[in-house]
Amino acid sequence: MIQQNGKTLLEVRGLTASVNGIDILKGIDLTVRSGEVHALMGPNGSGKSTFAKALAGHPSYVVTGGTVFYDGKNLLELNPEERARAGLFLGFQYPVEIPGVANSQFLRLAYNTVQAQRGNDELDPLEFDDFVREKMKLLEMNPDFLDRSVNEGFSGGEKKRNEVLQMALLEPRLAILDETDSGLDIDALRVVAGGINQLATKDNAIVLVTHYQRLLNYIVPDYVHVMDAGRIVKTGGKELALELETRGYDWVSAEHGAAAKATA
Amino acid sequence: MSATRTFAAGYLESLLAGQPRWPASPLAWLNKLRAEAVDRVGVLTVPTIRDEEWRFTDLSPLTKLSFHPARMAVGLKAADVERFRIEEATTRLVFVDGVHAPELSSVARDGDVVVANLSAAGAAHAAAIDLHLGRHVEFRDSVFAALNTAFLHDGALVVVPRDVSAVAPVHLLFIATQKDAASYPRCLVVAESGSAVTVVEDYVALQPETYFTNTVTEIALGDSAHVDHIRVQRDSGQAFHIANCAVSLAHSSRYRSVSVALGARISRYDLNVLHTAEDADCTIDGLALIGERQLADTHTCIDHAKPHGVSRQLHKCIVGGAAHAVFNGKIIVRPDAQRTNSSQSSRNLLLTPKTHVDTKPQLEIFADDVKCAHGATVGQLDSEALFYLTSRGLSDAAARNLLTYAFGAEIIDRIPVASLKHWLEQAVLEQTTRQP
Numbered sequence: 001m002i003q004q005n006g007k008t009l010l011e012v013r014g015l016t017a018s019v020n021g022i023d024i025l026k027g028i029d030l031t032v033r034s035g036e037v038h039a040l041m042g043p044n045g046s047g048k049s050t051f052a053k054a055l056a057g058h059p060s061y062v063v064t065g066g067t068v069f070y071d072g073k074n075l076l077e078l079n080p081e082e083r084a085r086a087g088l089f090l091g092f093q094y095p096v097e098i099p100g101v102a103n104s105q106f107l108r109l110a111y112n113t114v115q116a117q118r119g120n121d122e123l124d125p126l127e128f129d130d131f132v133r134e135k136m137k138l139l140e141m142n143p144d145f146l147d148r149s150v151n152e153g154f155s156g157g158e159k160k161r162n163e164v165l166q167m168a169l170l171e172p173r174l175a176i177l178d179e180t181d182s183g184l185d186i187d188a189l190r191v192v193a194g195g196i197n198q199l200a201t202k203d204n205a206i207v208l209v210t211h212y213q214r215l216l217n218y219i220v221p222d223y224v225h226v227m228d229a230g231r232i233v234k235t236g237g238k239e240l241a242l243e244l245e246t247r248g249y250d251w252v253s254a255e256h257g258a259a260a261k262a263t264a
Numbered sequence: 265m266s267a268t269r270t271f272a273a274g275y276l277e278s279l280l281a282g283q284p285r286w287p288a289s290p291l292a293w294l295n296k297l298r299a300e301a302v303d304r305v306g307v308l309t310v311p312t313i314r315d316e317e318w319r320f321t322d323l324s325p326l327t328k329l330s331f332h333p334a335r336m337a338v339g340l341k342a343a344d345v346e347r348f349r350i351e352e353a354t355t356r357l358v359f360v361d362g363v364h365a366p367e368l369s370s371v372a373r374d375g376d377v378v379v380a381n382l383s384a385a386g387a388a389h390a391a392a393i394d395l396h397l398g399r400h401v402e403f404r405d406s407v408f409a410a411l412n413t414a415f416l417h418d419g420a421l422v423v424v425p426r427d428v429s430a431v432a433p434v435h436l437l438f439i440a441t442q443k444d445a446a447s448y449p450r451c452l453v454v455a456e457s458g459s460a461v462t463v464v465e466d467y468v469a470l471q472p473e474t475y476f477t478n479t480v481t482e483i484a485l486g487d488s489a490h491v492d493h494i495r496v497q498r499d500s501g502q503a504f505h506i507a508n509c510a511v512s513l514a515h516s517s518r519y520r521s522v523s524v525a526l527g528a529r530i531s532r533y534d535l536n537v538l539h540t541a542e543d544a545d546c547t548i549d550g551l552a553l554i555g556e557r558q559l560a561d562t563h564t565c566i567d568h569a570k571p572h573g574v575s576r577q578l579h580k581c582i583v584g585g586a587a588h589a590v591f592n593g594k595i596i597v598r599p600d601a602q603r604t605n606s607s608q609s610s611r612n613l614l615l616t617p618k619t620h621v622d623t624k625p626q627l628e629i630f631a632d633d634v635k636c637a638h639g640a641t642v643g644q645l646d647s648e649a650l651f652y653l654t655s656r657g658l659s660d661a662a663a664r665n666l667l668t669y670a671f672g673a674e675i676i677d678r679i680p681v682a683s684l685k686h687w688l689e690q691a692v693l694e695q696t697t698r699q700p
Contacts, residue, residue, distance in 0.1 A: 057654075058655075059647070079660075080651060080655050081655075081657050081660065083655075084654070084655055092655075095652070098649050098653075099674055100670030100671060100673040100677070101667075101670040109658060109662070110656035110657055113656075114656075114657045117657070149670075166656060170656070
């Protein structure tokens with residue numbers, strides 16, 4: 001929810017980025033304060049996922065201009081693990097399968113790494129097992145997923161639950177969830193959205209990257225941004241998402257195009 | 265060429281020097297077998313990289329050194345070998361530099377399973393031995409198998425009688441202790457029809473010495489027999505390890521093996537599996553984890569001679585430092601072997617730019633109604649997986665170690681002996697952490 005005295009967590013100004021030498025982001029401005037939920041919407045190829053990955057520090061996504069400040073720090077100077085330890089979390093659109101690494105081992109390693117950074121005690125395997133099982137209940141996940149290799153053979157929905165489980169364990173200050181709703185049936189969507197809602201506090205913030213409005217029935221955003229061709233072209237409240245659902249994206253592009261022409 | 269041959273012949277003569285003093289066996293045919301092997305050594309030469317089967321593995325570092333046959337009786341205490349104990353294996357047969365060490369061995373009674381020293385049990389089990397010893401590994405073409413056979417004396421004999429299932433795994437432990445020694449470990453496993461057994465063939469070193477281990481293992485499975493064979497080569501990093509293993513599969517038998525190569529300056533493992541009857545099934549998996557200037561060469565051959573056979577193979581190499589891994593996987597499907605189903609995969613992980621892998625699937629298919637899948641990959645760690653792990657806070661080094669470990673763990677996980685699996689997991693973890 002929007003707070004009068006919300007602390008600025010993320011401040012993006014004029015961000016441009018390229019992938020394989022192709023410019024994808026063409027000047028993004030976005031401010032996210034603590035307590036807020038933002039929805040980042042837009043057609044395929046508009047640059048939503050590129051923006052998410054550039055914020056998390058993916059090496060293939062090269063920032064070519066602009067500034068990003070996270071919690072007062074220059075985010076672009078940090079490597080991915082430093083960003084994660086500082087409380088930035090990216091929920092992957094396509095979580096990576098890692099055969100041979102038990103999910104429990106991976107989750108504990110990630111948890112302990114971030115806890116150590118925060119000056120908290122690490123958990124041994126037994127302690128962690130109790131802790132993670134509690135968190136799994138939130139997402140109605142079967143504990144069997146602890147013994148399996150990370151994401152290996154998980155269904156689309158199971159992978160997304162595992163992403164939100166990681167969010168629950170790492171307690172990020174800023175979570176960017178990239179199409180966490182895709183691949184979920186309606187029951188799974190309800191459970192996952194419920195989990196995310198429980199993790200939202202007045203001190204953290206969530207950016208939902210999504211193609212469809214349906215997730216926003218469960219997680220009500222404070223701001224809805226529409227991306228097109230590498231820019232945020234329209235920002236509104238939650239009612240904008242409903243309008244997009246009925247009218248599609250074309251009118252936003254057309255409106256933005258006309259406005260751009262008028263100012264030119 | 266002629267100079268090489270002369271040199272190599274001299275080398276073999278010097279290796280054979282101790283052979284005439286080897287104790288004769290009371291079994292006439294065994295003495296005959298040894299004499300025949302000595303003759304073959306005289307005819308054969310040490311392979312060079314001009315031999316197709318050895319083109320990637322240059323043995324000149326081996327032939328530049330001289331080795332003497334291991335002397336008897338290095339007085340090891342039980343405490344010296346305690347760290348090699350596998351707790352599940354109630355039966356352990358220990359050989360020190362190839363010589364049977366009864367004081368270190370412990371043979372628990374497990375049904376009617378026979379686990380004994382070959383030279384001592386010869387008379388009691390002459391029938392099984394005569395039928396199989398020297399019959400599966402072809403020493404007439406292989407100079408190393410011939411050398412091993414020339415020195416045939418002590419060895420591990422495992423006989424599982426008809427319809428008997430061994431409860432506990434059998435641990436065959438070969439310990440190298442002497443510098444510049446050549447030892448010739450020998451194993452014979454006979455699983456009679458309907459029987460089942462798990463055998464761990466384990467090569468270890470007490471010290472980081474230079475020595476030469478030249479092994480031959482023969483495994484014969486009767487109808488419907490099941491054998492799990494785990495081979496661990498954890499020799500000294502200065503050692504030379506050359507091994508020949510041949511497996512014969514009868515009707516509906518099932519052979520599963522996991523071989524792990526960690527040690528040796530140069531190691532070579534030849535594994536030949538022959539499907540002699542219908543419906544036989546084999547799974548042969550391997551992992552070579554090497555670094556520095558090590559060379560690990562695995563040559564396998566699965567010969568589908570009869571119909572309805574199944575074979576699966578996953579071979580992995582993790583290569584660090586300036587190491588060199590070789591894999592040659594031959595699969596033969598004979599004209600008669602219709603409905604064969606075979607799959608082979610060779611996957612290789614290169615940790616540094618100085619490493620080298622030669623991998624060669626070799627399919628020779630003469631039947632038309634068969635399914636044969638094969639593939640090979642050589643690569644570095646997956647960059648998406650690295651990013652995934654670092655995006656969760658793991659350092660780049662920790663993420664790399666975890667992924668390297670995981671690559672090897674896929675093979676280690678297939679070992680059906682929990683404590684050995686755990687030991688190897690730790691070994692892989694330590695070695696991957698040490699790799700640059």
